[in-house]
Amino acid sequence: MRRPLIALAAATAAALALAGCSAGTSTDEPTDAASGPAVEEGAYPATIPTLFGDVEITEQPTTIVALGWGDAETVLALGGQPVGASDWLGFGGEGVGPWAEGLYDQAPTIIETLEPDYEAIAALEPDLILDVKGSGEQDRYDRLSEIATTIGVPEGGESYLTTPAQQLEMISAALGVPQAGADLATEIDDAFTAAADAHPEWEGLTATAATRTSEGWGAYIDGTERVEFLERLGFVLNPAIAAMEPSDGGFSVNVSQEELDTFDADLIIAFPIFIESSEITDDPQWQAIPAVAEGHAVVIDGDISSAYSLGSPLSQLYAIDEVSGLIADALGS
Template sequence: MQFSRRSLLASTGLGVLALGACSSPNAPSGTGGEASGAEGFPVTVATKFGDVVIEQPPSRVVALGWGDAEVALALGVQPVGASDWLAFGGEGVGPWSAGRYTNPPTLIATLEPDFEAIAALQPDLILDVKSSGDQERYDRLSELAPTVGVPVGGDSYLTSTHQQTTLISQALGKPTEGQALLDKLDSAFTEAAEAHPEWKGRTVSAVTRTAETWGAYIEGSERVQFLERLGFTQNPKIAELPVNEGGFSVTLSTEQLRRIDADLIIAFPIYVETTKISEDPLFTAVPAVADGRAVVMDGDLSQAYSLATVESQLFALDKLIPQLEKAL
């Protein structure tokens, strides 16, 4: 079966629509988190859709892209509306961002956002930085407020952590704070890699399982980049396979599952129980798995690893490294 971009996006909640409540246009819910300490307005942000000019520090931000709300929160700005891609519920963010809202945001659906609900929030800035890059979606959002969409090359949720953090921090007038976040992440990866020189050059497969099929991520995807920053290299047997639409994954038939064998295997489920991986006889027969060199992730760790914001990756590093040490 085709291991499509849409099914892969569902691995981290992209298929789950976090349905948001509508407010009266005259009384939008929530309070804005104006970009205090903002630098140098007006600012210009370069995107795939052209330059976006933001005249003054925004006070009513709606964050729709994958992880965009978490980035805004890390920069000290509370969105009044946000999309809950990973179906956390509540405030729509993971534990790495918990407790940062004074008032919870209105939750907006993900793949098919409610434009009337967004308009009711009276936004003065919309963030859709890590999203599909669809022109029609962008056009409709930009009618409501200045919208920072995907960067060049960022279609199909391929906006990188660096790009996402940089664009959002520019839009909020907080480029210094954005760079500080990226520096913190760089330091954490460098420290972890230097503490484990034995990982350098060892091969890794980043694998997932849906109810329909198996799949793996390829070099250039953030899930593989995360592991490469620790010193690992992409399993060349995965790299040989044809890439799915969207550009960051391959499909694996059961006959091809042996291709995931590597020095290390990282795996996580997509809308199936973890046991669908850990107790699958085809998976357990892979030599690396049989040898104990596999980590099957679930819950907060899987979500943090997949979300790939600065703070979710710091969370994932803290949780995953002890498991890697045990596996290797």
């Protein structure tokens, strides 16, 4: 019943922008699986810098509500169990992609995304609320902080610009497993390095990360996970996109139908938001872009698009395998 609203919330942040509007040593008393992973020695007190000031955590939280984009999957990847979570991409069920299925011991209460139900959150009696990757709105943070200790976005992380590395570091510190977070980050780094090393010919090639919504076309800029993903494989952002003025959301640029040639690069990766993929692939002006005409464009949707966009630890590992293969096919390597 709620999936259309949840899916709308999942895409609204992007759509509005485009439309212009191994763990360390544990303590003597490791917690059980329902509370979280075994706390690492010396993990607390933990001080976590945020846009709203430093947050000090003195003991492992046992009742976590994870609201930010990918926050819940990050907790799960570290062995935690959120009791409440937001389903940004409209997966349904437990609100996670296939790469994280089966990690919950008990399904969480699903909380709306852009306009969360504060009463529903309070009813869960959390001792920690994570809103690490979100809009960074002061009012939202203040209301959440009235319910429980809240970790908001880091400095510069407003408008969903918290990086995957920042998200993992902040959440692992809050859960008392900073070394486990660092180890997981290394695993992700190694996966990107292996994919890039397998394709040295990608080094320095230009790339565009594009999308189309019902409102129009757009492309992502430096500092967003979709561009960072490509850069970690050796690509560089299309200079024509880099030179454009970001839209109000701060993480993308608007591109008019008449200016689709701006997308032209050695590689284009595109995905639809709330429309069918055919609205990209069947568009004559899309087909006329030189990179598209030469077969150097990849249009992704479904789980691959979600994994590429989400940027959580497990979704990144999934996307590295899937997207790298599609790029190799498109570039003939």
